[in-house]
Amino acid sequence: MSGPKITDKGAIFVALFSGINVGGNRIVKMAELKSFFEDLGFTGVATYVQSGNVVFRAKNGDAAALTKELEAAFEKKWGFNSRIMVRDAGWFERLVKDNPYPEVAGEPTKLHAYVLEREPTAEEAKRLADKCTGPERFEIKSDVLYLHAPDGVGKSVFANLIPRTLKVPGTARNWRSVLALLDMAGKAGG
Numbered sequence: 001m002s003g004p005k006i007t008d009k010g011a012i013f014v015a016l017f018s019g020i021n022v023g024g025n026r027i028v029k030m031a032e033l034k035s036f037f038e039d040l041g042f043t044g045v046a047t048y049v050q051s052g053n054v055v056f057r058a059k060n061g062d063a064a065a066l067t068k069e070l071e072a073a074f075e076k077k078w079g080f081n082s083r084i085m086v087r088d089a090g091w092f093e094r095l096v097k098d099n100p101y102p103e104v105a106g107e108p109t110k111l112h113a114y115v116l117e118r119e120p121t122a123e124e125a126k127r128l129a130d131k132c133t134g135p136e137r138f139e140i141k142s143d144v145l146y147l148h149a150p151d152g153v154g155k156s157v158f159a160n161l162i163p164r165t166l167k168v169p170g171t172a173r174n175w176r177s178v179l180a181l182l183d184m185a186g187k188a189g190g
Helices: 030-039 063-078 089-097 122-131 157-166 175-188
Strands: 010-017 043-047 053-058 084-088 111-116 137-141 144-148 170-174
Touching: 010 043, 010 063, 010 089, 010 170, 010 175, 030 043, 030 053, 030 063, 043 175, 053 175, 063 084, 084 089, 084 111, 089 175, 111 157, 111 175, 122 137, 122 157, 144 157, 157 170, 170 175
Parallel strands: none
Antiparallel strands: 010 053, 010 084, 043 053, 111 144, 111 170, 137 144
16 A cells, blocks of 8 residues: 655645535635645645545644644634544545446546545445445445445435444545545645
8 A cells, every 4th residue: 555645845635524514504614724724834735625625735644643633623723523534645546546436437426435434344334235225336445435326426315324324434525526636636746
């Protein structure tokens, strides 16, 4: 497994926030989020769409340490907790390369990647598989759940069951966002 992409300016990471700017609640403006990262000493900070996606460079730290630092500082600044998944650029490259549904990658609203806090156990995965009775299909690879929802995630009953059935914290992004973040991480390394 490759580690973070290191440039002379630091390693490149992507932070995915969960539960901000949803349904008009827990509003965090992306310009404020960018400043927040810069104030913490991170460089090359760029955000993508309103759901809380940040590409940044860090001189020191690994994904786990950065997650703890960001979650604590975020709660202190905004007064509520947001679960944050921090992954390095190499991890994002693997996520895209390992997509088990390449034939639907051109339909980004029908393909989602759930970035999970940890790899689900076999029992957790089976519990979820037992609930997958519609047109959807999914595959878990390490700490990513790939979901193909042919009718779109908005109409998917199964997609709504994933968090409470799997019981592994995570945050989902559609394939368009995944590819955009990978592209941004690549440019941050240039």
